[in-house]
Amino acid sequence: MSTPGQQPHGAPGAASLADGEWHRMHPLTPLMKGGLVLVIVIGYLIANLREKIVYWLISLFTPTRVPEFGGDPVDWVVNNNLVLLVLLGVLALAVLLVGMFWLMWRFHDFRITEAHVEVRKGVVFRSHRRAPLDRVQGVNLTRPFPARLIGLAKLEVDGAGNDANVPLEYLSTAKAESVRADILRLASGARHAREATRGSTDAAAARTMRAQLAASMDAGVTGLIAGVDLDDIAPEHVLRIPTGRLVGSHVLSGLTWLALFAVIFVGGMIGTLPSVLADAGPAGGALAIGIALAMGIPLLLASIAVTWSRIARALRYSIAPTPDGVRITFGLFTTVTETIPPGRIFAVEVMQPLLWRPFGWWSVRINRMSGKAASQQQSSQAQQFNIVLPVGARADVERVLALILPDVPAEVLPLIWEQGVLGPVAGDPYTTIPPRGWWRRPLSWRRHGAALTDFALLLRRGRIWRQLAVFPLARLQGFSLHQGPIDRAQGVAKAQAHSAVGPVRGEVSGLDSQVLLAMLDTLSVSAARAAAADRAHRWAEGHELAGTGAAPAADQGLSAGHGLPAGLGGLAGQGPLAGQGLPAGHGLPAGLGGSAERTS
DSSP: OOOOOOOOTTOTTOOOSOSSSOEEOOTTHHIIIIIHHHHHHHHHHHHHHHHHHHHHHHHHHOSSOOOOOOSOHHHHHHHTTOHHHHHHHHHHHHHHHHHHHHHHHHTOEEEEOSSEEEEEEOSSSOEEEEEEGGGOOEEEEEEOHHHHHTTEEEEEEEOSSTTOOEEEEEEEHHHHHHHHHHHHHHHTTOSOOOOOOHHHHHHHHTSOHHHHHHHHHHHHHHHHHHOSSOTTSOGGGOEEOOHHHHHHHHHHHHHHHHHHHHHHHHHHHHHHHHHHHHHHGGGHHHHHHHHHHHHHHHHHHHHHHHHHHHHHHHTTOEEEEETTEEEEEEOSSSEEEEEEOTTOOOEEEEEEOGGGGGGTOEEEEEEOOOOOOHHHHTSHHHHGGGEEEEEEOHHHHHHHHHHHOTTOOGGGHHHHIIIIISOOOTTOOOEEOOGGGGGGSTTTTTTOEEEEOSSEEEEEEOSSSEEEEEEEGGGOOEEEEEOOHHHHHHTEEEEEEEOSSSSOOOEEEEEEHHHHHHHHHHHHHHHHHHHHHOOGGGGGGHHHHTTOTTHHHHTTTOOSOOOOOTTSSSOTTOSTTTTOOOOTTOOOOTTSSOOEEEEO
């Protein structure tokens, strides 16, 4: 079981690790996975408790007569000629730690085959994780700040399921980038990753451990100064966010937290001040000031901490297209690079808070399968992976949408911008809340609505906080209608588009129930046809499938030419689905992973 040496990413003749063989992680992996913390804890204990430690060690050898000593125990050890014994003890401890780290590294390896990514580890308790390549939802490359200093990175393969991720921690930055490219090429349907000659592999394996560590640290310092993971992308294809705009947007968003904490502060003061002033007498004023400072300062620091953590995570943001998918990099100290392959995005949302409107700023979020446990998905760090554009002008948003939704038809673009994000406009095709249901959304009932096209379901919400959600039909998981007693009396219903877990909500309420029922029937057929024709998840086979058109749809037994019913806000009668009629209640064919239902 050999460990190939580290070659620069993309170098000619670089050895591919996607050879089906087991390979070990970087030799410093145990140190980064808790060994560094262990060393720091041991150092802290020795520095602060060395007197008790020396006393305990002496008692082990002379339990019947433990000598008393005062002052510095190190001086006592020197005066009693115990230096050699202490040094031998320190050496034994060091050997024990090195042995433990070596065993951890020796039993921690990975392999990449044409079907799976596998990681196994553990000495006493063994674990073996496997991710099928055809279920890979993305590959994230994370560089924690200590790891960046020595040129290491953690690779995480996002699987399709709860707690399905497979981490490869740690590899050198160059090797991690190479492994990421291999995984994405194999996941795309390519038969083989980069090929390597036997000579280059043997030369790499011959490199010494010292040369590997020196190369890793050199690459780490260079990446810390100049940035990483953009060398293989043309500068004109990289979208960056100006630092001033990024900081300003988060400061404006931080005002929301500040307002929330201010409400808590005022409520707390109103509840405590009357009793304090009544009981404290002349000293009540000073006591009230002390209580105000004790409550206000922590709340203010919490507001600043929340804002700064968001700024630090979003700094050095960039997004760019690559042959393997959309590559997004962000982070000031801990740098994260995620690559999202085509066909792995289930929903997209463009949003604009009220405070951003004077500046024309927008944010873009997505729903995707993260492979993390449900508890991990609630953390702010995990939610950062769902933000593909923290803040940007309209031109930036259009570039990002073109990257993550490259197959949007030209005729759908007006529904996204002029009629969707910026709407409503006179005569736009969105189905909105009828006048009888205005009380459900008093401020936005004319804007709150939905539109259905052959490509996607679009949901428009909010007048103060503008939001537009796009659910591509090829990856829509389901569409359901709900109607309570009051809804039934008014002839309205609530619709829910089901997608992968994420920040993009697929809910609209108060729309006409008959319109939604017709939309449900039409969407069932449209989603089935879109899923059958979709090949985005096998993007490397795109050239082979060129010219096949809608042939896969014929296998579903659907006749050509289905049109959207009038009043649904779609492109009625356009595209390959124009003119087809189906009986009410037609559902998604089995095996497409979706559902269509009515609930009363």
